[in-house]
Amino acid sequence: MNLLSIQTGHNATIGLMENGEITALLSQEKLDNIKNSAAFPYDAIKAVLSERGLGPQDIDEVVIASRMIFPQHCLDPRGQEVVSDHLNPPSTIRFVKRLEKGLTGVLLPWVFRFARARRHAKLCAEGVAHLQNRLHEIGLSDKPLHFIDHHLCHARGAYHALEREIGNEALVFTLDGMGDGLCATVTRVGPSGEWQRIAETPFNASLGSIYSETTRFLGMKIMEHEYKVMGLAAYCKGYHLETYHRVFEPVINIDPGNPLSFRASLDTSEFYDYLAKHAVGERFDNIAGAVQHLLEDRVTRWIANAIHATGIRRIFTGGGVFMNVKLNKRIQEMEEVEQVWFLPSCGDESNPLGAAYARAIELGQRVKPLANLYLGIGYQRATLAAFIAQNHLVEKYAVSEPADIEEAIAELLAQGQVVARFSGRCEWGARSLGNRAILAHPSHLESFFTVNDLIKARDFWMPFAPTVLDIWSSRYLGNYDPARVRAPHMITAFRASPLGVQHLRAAMHQGDFTIRPQVIEQEVNPEYYRMLQAFERRTGVGGVMNTSFNLHGFPLVATPEQALITLEKSGLQNLALGPFLISKKEQP
């Protein structure tokens, strides 16, 4: 049975499950080259069906990763930014909300409840009509259509993608800005897989919204640049605590009536307005440090409460807030936690994964965990050779086909050169995992500046990260214990060991010497692993600096066309395109 699952709206993504196994996951942004593209994912659906040799007739059911579909989720807003209503409401909605908070709302609360419910129902009905039109256009309108709760998607995605030891109890935590009316849930999984949601928090007591609105207050892009606030926070050395106590501490806490949920002293979707009143004049880095402190404190206490209440110490996490690798570092260091699994790229782009798992479980199917994240589109040698010929690349560049492209890449890296590696199927999610990667020697701090100068133009406080051979991981990472937490996807961080600082100097946070690694095992990506071994033979270093292959502000490259544009528009010297090496010619 084949299930096609769809996340519409911000970072629209699709998933394909064939007989209980996820065989493809692809975001629309990889095709239209618009970061976090909210376009209806036609291109992604077509590309995945083509990759798997299927057509619309081969799909048995369509699964939507939400109970609520709004019209803006199913339009085709190419080139336009679509941000959720709750985070950036139109002025009329803000006006009505103000009215509701005033005397009118106190006297006539039922009027506002009724109006809100009506508007909501009307928008949802419109959204479903749009969705059915979009499915009709792609030949899928005759398929049974199922809608799965947003936080169930986050939870099912985290648990089933990562759980390899069925028979053990577990807790699954979800945490995001909001989705289907909630922002946090706790689920207890019994030894036979019994699934019981034991707590939930409504959307207006959201740590995710507080973090996002703080990002916006700091002049950065909401629902995209939260990681920059986290990166900035690492430079705080305690000065932020005053800001925390004055501005952030009173706003949200564990609910005294239910220690597994949160309670806020205001509607957190309006947190920007609160900051505008209470945080003007606070230093930008103290604000970043304070919101990060708030997040780490509240989430670790929430998790500890759930562990104490249930006695279950194996945990799984999903939802966009757990993209915060510094939060994850704190969680894995909690003495209450015995084992933790962090879903990679756990924003809403992971929800097609959870939607497919949830529907398959409803159908009584046996589902399989993810083997790896190389679930996008790939290109054969013949296709890449034709691409090189069609674009006359030999006239402009030095093009060769080395006997072993991985050895050739390793040699260039060992010489201190930077190489973009385009190989196999592209990785799903926000992080490069080697197949669409810009690689450099990690030991030389110059690599940090060279890669920034050549292509990335990242903010000066933001770190790069390494890929590390599994056999070197415990030598580079402090407190690394793979039985407790595994780190194959750059979704958590560790303190660097002294040897780690020496070998991976350019690929760590320069403010606190923490590392967000991709620890790679041979069976996950044998070719990339071989390249790392070749680099290790030449240098004695067990890792490389790995940053995503893209121009600043664009999504991770997926196609040869995007790879070529990135080469041409940047100072990048070398592109390993499948088995071919394409290098810019020396200027005379």
Ligand SMILES: [Fe+2]
């Ligand atoms: Fe979400």
